Amino acid sequence: EIVLTQSPATLSLSPGERATLSCRASQSVSSYLAWYQQKPGQAPRLLIYDASNRATGIPARFSGSGSGTDFTLTISSLEPEDFAVYYCQQRSNWPPVTFGPGTKVDIK
């Protein structure tokens, strides 16, 4: 099973700042990596699929990059609604898919 690690566990930033979140896989997942946003009491929402493709309706301030084992989610300028937990997820040779432990982006 492919293990995903995310860093940092918590990112404390102010609105308007740039957020950079990292996801590392225990072995190559090619570009088969997605990012989700989850707010308290809500289901996750797909942001990015195949490492760099924005899902339908996702604002351009969200971008993804990377391939192989190292991936990054960047939020170019944080809006108040962006403070949430972000999970990466791989689908290389699924099932099973696996998720990372999450990065919480909170208000500084």
Added chain:
Amino acid sequence: EVQLVETGGGLIQPGGSLRLSCAASGFTVSSNYMSWVRQAPGKGLEWVSVIYSGGSTYYADSVKGRFTISRDNSKNTLYLQMNSLRAEDTAVYYCARENYGDYDYWGQGTLVTVSS
């Protein structure tokens, strides 16, 4: 508009059984891959099971032999039959539409609490 609505959660004693339902609208369950994903309180996401459009099913090792995923095409509904429940099965259970391994639509979740 695509919607997924889960029902069937609740408090159940260890060893008990529960069946979760996920009613879909705006698309056809049988034409898609459909999954269950769970989230223990305060924890991350864990994939549980998937049913493919062709009917093949797969399970996480943690639930294999205890949980069964199925669907009713006439009702456009997905199910998860959970038997021999354990305390560690306590979680919010989400159904999700799978798009080649990514989840593009999720339900609101239903809480299952396994406790005596």
